[in-house]
Amino acid sequence: MNKLIITITFLTLFPFLPVQADENQILVEQECKRIGDKLGSVNVNDCLAINLVATDGRSVKGAPILLKEYPPLPSRSPLGKVLLIGGIHGDEYSSVSIIFKWMRILDEYHSGLFHWNIIPLLNPDGLLRKDSQRMNENDVDLNRNFPMEDWENTALKYWVDKTDKNPRRYPGKAALSEPESSWLAEYINEFNPDVIVAVHAPHGIVDYDGPRNGPYKLGRLYLNLLGTYPGSLGNYAGIQREIPVVTIELPYAGIMPTRSEISSIWRDMVKWLSENITEEAYIESLDKNQVAAPS
Numbered sequence: 703m704n705k706l707i708i709t710i711t712f713l714t715l716f717p718f719l720p721v722q723a724d725e726n727q728i729l730v731e732q733e734c735k736r737i738g739d740k741l742g743s744v745n746v747n748d749c750l751a752i753n754l755v756a757t758d759g760r761s762v763k764g765a766p767i768l769l770k771e772y773p774p775l776p777s778r779s780p781l782g783k784v785l786l787i788g789g790i791h792g793d794e795y796s797s798v799s800i801i802f803k804w805m806r807i808l809d810e811y812h813s814g815l816f817h818w819n820i821i822p823l824l825n826p827d828g829l830l831r832k833d834s835q836r837m838n839e840n841d842v843d844l845n846r847n848f849p850m851e852d853w854e855n856t857a858l859k860y861w862v863d864k865t866d867k868n869p870r871r872y873p874g875k876a877a878l879s880e881p882e883s884s885w886l887a888e889y890i891n892e893f894n895p896d897v898i899v900a901v902h903a904p905h906g907i908v909d910y911d912g913p914r915n916g917p918y919k920l921g922r923l924y925l926n927l928l929g930t931y932p933g934s935l936g937n938y939a940g941i942q943r944e945i946p947v948v949t950i951e952l953p954y955a956g957i958m959p960t961r962s963e964i965s966s967i968w969r970d971m972v973k974w975l976s977e978n979i980t981e982e983a984y985i986e987s988l989d990k991n992q993v994a995a996p997s
């Protein structure tokens with residue numbers, strides 16, 4: 703008991719220190735249980751088998767933001783760093799479940815081609831409540847809470863003028879006012895990814911923001927540039943920071959794609975990443991395709 707009190711006091715005083723191994727285990731077990739209970743297509747034991755870690759990121763209600771790293775392997779240097787994110791919106795169930803399916807693929811086949819960091823659920827409070835909701839616990843749409851120049855006259859004004867104060871699109875009282883989005887912005891600085899892939903639903907398309915061109919097609923999802931919303935991750939990371947942001951919009955929030963479609967999106971994504979993850983990879987792929995083309 704005393705040990706627990708000391709640990710809690712220690713974590714309160716030093717929240718940025720890495721969570722101790724046993725503490726991590728307890729947090730991950732709790733979260734896997736909650737996620738498995740909520741999502742029919744995520745099994746608690748499968749979640750535990752992935753060996754996620756609890757980052758120092760916490761939701762409004764104190765739930766840990768979980769992460770899985772697939773680091774570079776000694777056998778090859780990776781083409782680049784990919785940050786893959788699901789569950790930015792808490793009612794888009796398939797966007798979380800598909801990340802768990804893809805982590806199982808990586809658990810088996812991680813070849814060191816990329817250095818992956820994967821956040822299956824950025825908005826645990828939005829998902830893990832009785833009635834799941836798009837927004838976080840403060841009713842903020844995390845995908846409108848990212849910084850941009852003159853935020854009040856852009857993101858906030860857009861919400862007032864263009865969405866008629868739609869509560870599902872509320873960007874918050876200030877940029878990065880929310881613990882989940884401010885943690886992610888810090889984490890992007892720390893990891894410094896070459897590409898970000900964010901999964902959403904239910905528009906059934908691929909969207910893209912950033913330098914170079916987006917993937918024309920991933921599985922049965924075709925590129926359809928929706929335009930960027932002020933305060934969105936695509937706007938912040940893709941346009942302002944010039945980190946390519948691929949947004950995968952699955953066709954249904956509550957129904958998973960078929961097993962073959964899940965693999966097909968994954969294969970197409972890996973192929974696109976390998977040809978576009980960095981400027982060098984892009985140039986190399988152009989050269990390669992030119993050599994391969996019949997003269």
Ligand SMILES: [Zn+2]
Nearest residue numbers: 791794902903
């Ligand atoms: Zn979404």
